[in-house]
Amino acid sequence: MDTLPLPSLQMYTVFSGLGLFYAVAYVLTASDSNFVNALWDDAWCATAVVNFVCCLFFQLMSFLHKSVFGTLRSTEKRHLQDKFWNFVFYKFIFIFGVLNIQEIREMLVWCSWFALIGCFLLTSQLCKDRFLYLSFSPSTPSSSHAKMIMFLSCILVSCAGLFMVCAIIGWQFGFNYFAFVFSEIYVLFTLTLLTLIRQIIHLWDMHHEGLWENRNVYTYYAEFVLEISSLSVQFFHHLHMLLFANMFLSVASLILLMKLRFLYQEIQHKLKRHHNYVMVKHTLERSFNLVGPNELRHIQETCAICWEKMNTARQLPCGHVFHFGCLRSWLEQDPVCPTCRQTLDTSLQRNSREPTTGDQRSGVRTRRRRNWLLYFNGASIASWLPTFSLELHQPPPHHHNTFNADMDREVNHVHTMFPDVPVNAIIVDLANTHSVSQTVDNILSGLVPSRTSNQNTTEDHQDDVTPATSTSDIDEATVRQRDTGGKNEEKEREEENGKGAQSSDFSSTDVPSFQTRKQELINAARKKYLQKHSHLKQC
């Protein structure tokens, strides 16, 4: 994809602007009749104008994305690009393969329509990706969620407008065109609505203790209905295109057939999954007892699957109790008790072996999508499903470049390993060896004078941080340096964690941060190791 010489948006804008400029100049010099009519009469000028309008659409979209979402992450960018070229590819086939348009002005009308729909689709896709990213963290500021919800609602409202346009088109040009336009809008509509629903449920979930027991059912049905309807609409859309084109032996029809096959499989898979879902649900309701809050208090309080408190639960024959929803989603996958693995009702057996979660399948597909050759095999559908390929790695913190900072870091490094050794001794040795490992070797082999160590084993981390020792200038200076170093590190960590980092539920308690605890563990292990080995040496 990256190797293809595709123009960037800036380049495209520049060329569109130039095209418009020449078109206008040409019309102004060449004819003296009505300006607008002249512009439209000349095919090339009309193209230039429409092209510029499309370009404006994309610029506006890109501006909106930047202002609402900030800089896009690399995965989002890649998804957008994929989706965009995929969209262009299919619309190209639609215009030249299906409608077989000869008249250039008709093509221009379609192009501007697709540019509009494309902008909305890409925005919706971006919202979806961004929501997935936001939902990975409990500490997302609510303002980013609010922005997204606003954005999605705007798209939904525009969808309503587009449906009206669609009705007018149907009225004027007949059923075929109505169907073509309608399916586009419907796909956009479902994609947006689904993201919005997911987000609202997520927000509700994060702001409420405990579990909303019926939540699973509602989410499931909302997703199921929207996804199935969108897939069916697309299926019929492609079938319609195939029949409309009325030429079955062409590259376009081949591509359409491939897409149809893919859509069919997808629908089949969804229906199978739903069948399984309904069956498990019925079996659960039929054969397992409902346990009320009073009895639950005596057995256990939290559900072992989601770790939330239970108000009502279902009891398996083996006596273990779980939330209805949690149990259902597990049994869809494997009909055994999660706790004791006793096999359950035989009617639940099988039919459930194949992967029931869309996630795994889409994981495979997203990996495949990077390959341009297998590309048109329906990426527009795959993007419906949650993706796993999010890259959430933060770039590593910048390293200090200057010698002093390097030296300071090395001194710190060695000192945390060997708190017994005075800092100035480390500095002297490091200045000689220029290498941490060499200095460490020297210390280990006893070449560097160490303070006679008789501290008790309960010596804690505090001592490493502030060695309460000699008042020599060097020592103090390095301690100060080290303090600032520590602060820098802390700052970096904060940056890494994002601005809302402190909102994890228990950060207010006295528990040291994860990074500190990691460091403590390593230091303790080092100390232990060294003690043990020096002991061995003495023996």
Add this chain to the structure above:
Amino acid sequence: MAALKRLIQEYKELTLNPPEGIVAGPKSDNNFFEWEALITGPEDSPFDGGVFAAELVFPQDYPLNPPKMKFISEIFHPNVYLDGRVCISILHTPGDDPLGYETAAERWSPVQSIEKILLSVVSMLAEPNDESGANVDASKMWRENRDQFNKIAAGLVKKSLGLT
């Protein structure tokens, strides 16, 4: 998003009552689905005293499916693939059984937890299962040349502490 809530709960639990020699938590607050864990090699094992870093990546339908675990620190062990992936039964779903030696009872179920996984890894470090040949060389050496194995392990312990 039941997964996120459960991960938060587990992090809370692991922070407030950490098991001996284990520290685990999300790599960053922006993503609770990628964790880093430090595991201390158990006493009287070849890996005694080493601190090994591993990363865990959780699926979105956690706890229905197990996380993927991979050592970041270099490790030489019969049950760890060369790229660091850990091969223990608790990390396998009932459906898949790559090496065909486990019973279903040992595999993943939603009542398992991160803590249990990490404790299983600790006991795996202490007692390798040489029937599963994730690392064939290590398996062979563990069976036939225990001294050599211990020597390599001791080197890795030193390396894991940053002391080489």
